[in-house]
Amino acid sequence: MNEDARRVHAAEDFLRRFAGGLKALQLYSSDHPIVARSMDQFIDSLERLHVDTPSVIIGLVEGQVVVDGLPVLSGPGVGETIERFRSVGIERIAFDRGVTRDDLIAFVLGLSNLRGRRDDDGDSPAAIDGGAHIQVGRLRVQKRLGSARVDARAMQPIYRDAVSKAEQLWEQTKADGVFDPTAAMAMVDDLATGVGQNRRAMMALTALCRYDNYTFTHMVNVSVLTMAQSRSLGIDGTQLRQIGLAGLMHDIGKIKTPVEILTKPDKLTAEEFAIMMRHPVDGAEILRRQLELPPLAAVVAFEHHLRIDGTGYPAGVPRQSLNLATQLCSIADVYDAMRSQRRYQQSFPSERILTVLQQADGKRFDQHLVRRFSQLMGIYPPGNLVRLDSGALAVVLRTHAPDPARPAVRIVAGPDGRLLERPIDLALWMDDSPAGPPPRIVTPVDPEGTGIDPLAFLDEAAA
Numbered sequence: 437m438n439e440d441a442r443r444v445h446a447a448e449d450f451l452r453r454f455a456g457g458l459k460a461l462q463l464y465s466s467d468h469p470i471v472a473r474s475m476d477q478f479i480d481s482l483e484r485l486h487v488d489t490p491s492v493i494i495g496l497v498e499g500q501v502v503v504d505g506l507p508v509l510s511g512p513g514v515g516e517t518i519e520r521f522r523s524v525g526i527e528r529i530a531f532d533r534g535v536t537r538d539d540l541i542a543f544v545l546g547l548s549n550l551r552g553r554r555d556d557d558g559d560s561p562a563a564i565d566g567g568a569h570i571q572v573g574r575l576r577v578q579k580r581l582g583s584a585r586v587d588a589r590a591m592q593p594i595y596r597d598a599v600s601k602a603e604q605l606w607e608q609t610k611a612d613g614v615f616d617p618t619a620a621m622a623m624v625d626d627l628a629t630g631v632g633q634n635r636r637a638m639m640a641l642t643a644l645c646r647y648d649n650y651t652f653t654h655m656v657n658v659s660v661l662t663m664a665q666s667r668s669l670g671i672d673g674t675q676l677r678q679i680g681l682a683g684l685m686h687d688i689g690k691i692k693t694p695v696e697i698l699t700k701p702d703k704l705t706a707e708e709f710a711i712m713m714r715h716p717v718d719g720a721e722i723l724r725r726q727l728e729l730p731p732l733a734a735v736v737a738f739e740h741h742l743r744i745d746g747t748g749y750p751a752g753v754p755r756q757s758l759n760l761a762t763q764l765c766s767i768a769d770v771y772d773a774m775r776s777q778r779r780y781q782q783s784f785p786s787e788r789i790l791t792v793l794q795q796a797d798g799k800r801f802d803q804h805l806v807r808r809f810s811q812l813m814g815i816y817p818p819g820n821l822v823r824l825d826s827g828a829l830a831v832v833l834r835t836h837a838p839d840p841a842r843p844a845v846r847i848v849a850g851p852d853g854r855l856l857e858r859p860i861d862l863a864l865w866m867d868d869s870p871a872g873p874p875p876r877i878v879t880p881v882d883p884e885g886t887g888i889d890p891l892a893f894l895d896e897a898a899a
Contacts, residue, residue: 446484447503450492453478455517457540462548466541475541482540486533489674490728491621494529496521520547526572532618533728535569543570571618588637588819588894594630595641595656598623602652602684609722610691617728624659624680631663632672636834637894639664639812640819642772644883644890651690651698654772659684661768662761665805668812679761681729682736686765689719689737713749716741736762740769745799763802767793767809785880787815787841811837818843819890821883824875827851829886831893836865841877846893853886859893 453474460474485492485503495502501518521527524547531540601623609615630638642657662683666676690698693715697708704712719737723729739762742748742755758766770793774784784792790813793806814835816822822830822845830845842864849855864874883890 446481450478450481450485451494451501451503451517453481454494454544457544458517458520458548461541461545466545471541475537475544478544479537479540482531482535486531489678490533490730491618492531493625494531496527528572530571530618530622532569532571539569588634588640588891589889591630591634591637591641592891594626595638595660598627598656598659599649599652602655603649605685606652606655606688606691609688613722614726615688617726620681620684621677624677624684627656627660628663628677628680631660631667635664635667636818637891639817640891640894643775643817644819650776651687654776655684655687657772658686658765658768661772662765664812665764665768665809666761668808678730678732679764682733682761683765683768685719685723685733686737686740686769687715687719688722689715689717691722692718713741713751717750732759732761735759736765740766743800744802747800763805767801767805771809771813786813786817790815790840810840811835814840814843816841816843816877816880819894821881821886821888821890822877823879823881825878826875828875829853829881829888830862830877831888831890833861833894836863839865842874843877845877848888848893849886855888 457471457474457478460468460471464471482492492503496518501521526547601619605615605620605623627638638660642653642660659680660683663676663680666679671679693712697704697712700708716738720734723734723737724731736759738750739755739758742750742753742758742762743766744758744763746755771789774789774792775786776783790806790810793801793809794803812835814832816832816835818832818834820832822832824830824845824847828847828851829849830847833844833846835843844861844863847856847860847862862874864877866874
């Protein structure tokens with residue numbers, strides 16, 4: 437049985453055991469032997485899933501149950517379980533590592549006793565006591581991964597909510613030394629869903645949203661760009677989300693770096709840089725202590741400034757090879773840091789950033805991965821507003837892998853800046869036509885002040 441088949445089988449078994457426990461508690465008292473056997477089987481199936489992930493999530497999406505990102509086929513009791521979820525307003529249940537037998541019995545018993553009640557505000561399901569390790573609620577993102585594309589502007593709330601939650605995670609870790617892993621995974625799950633539904637829109641948001649606070653937007657951007665690369669390599673499901681979490685928390689060690697060093701506008705002194713170089717070790721230690729997290733998060737935090745030729749830091753760390761997630765995160769980290777304009781740094785154009793990633797003849801970054809990233813982002817990434825040599829303004833729709841400098845664009849305004857009644861789509865890589873050669877991109881344009889929202893034109897036809 438291959439890995440995908442194993443995961444599907446485990447998810448289906450888990451839901452069957454859940455349904456069995458629910459049915460048993462509806463028919464027998466909680467101390468009945470049949471209930472005990474059903475709950476033992478439920479706990480056993482849950483523990484098997486917890487080997488791969490710190491939180492097993494059941495979601496009800498468009499009438500179908502999804503366990504850990506995997507659609508579950510109908511089976512004994514599954515239909516009744518779906519109806520039970522729907523009747524009490526449940527759309528999402530997360531079972532975290534550490535959940536006890538008593539927690540599960542109390543939760544399933546509470547669920548079996550509910551009779552279709554909902555909270556008065558209509559926004560959350562009826563309260564069920566499952567202890568600290570079971571969270572019940574509504575799905576924040578209603579479409580499952582791989583479903584129909586979502587309008588680009590619908591992704592903005594997901595992105596903005598993630599930046600807000602990233603700040604909360606950062607401040608919580610700074611105050612307590614740990615953060616809420618369930619909140620972090622739920623946030624990454626939303627971002628992963630967004631990447632799956634409209635990858636180009638999510639990638640565009642990482643460039644279009646203003647850097648009011650670089651630290652938190654950088655956390656989200658690296659997570660999104662790392663997952664976008666992973667999806668292009670065929671990585672999905674739990675593994676995708678674990679990589680996204682690692683990208684999100686890769687710089688968490690900087691909570692211990694003095695602010696005056698993090699924001700210094702001038703070149704760091706040798707002593708200051710030595711302090712800065714501690715953050716990978718500090719971050720790995722913070723993440724390693726949280727046993728609920730996948731080990732990959734600590735690995736990426738420790739490795740993300742190491743390079744494949746042995747350079748980088750922490751210094752003197754022998755590494756025959758770097759984790760693939762580390763390499764994807766490192767590319768995203770350098771790219772987002774260089775393109776971000778901050779008080780103490782000007783932004784660099786994509787072409788310059790990609791040149792930096794390609795430097796040293798591939799000794800620092802794997803050039804196969806850099807090449808794929810270049811094809812993914814292009815010289816002018818999707819969502820960029822650009823000026824053509826005709827003077828017209830256009831929104832980049834998608835990149836063209838053979839020639840990243842000549843993407844597909846949608847002309848949205850004339851040289852005078854007035855919006856066209858009917859935008860014109862052009863593939864800039866096409867050969868000359870009877871009308872002459874296609875226009876060239878002259879320069880990117882900041883949409884601020886133009887009255888143009890690039891996301892409004894980056895619709896599903898472009899995605």
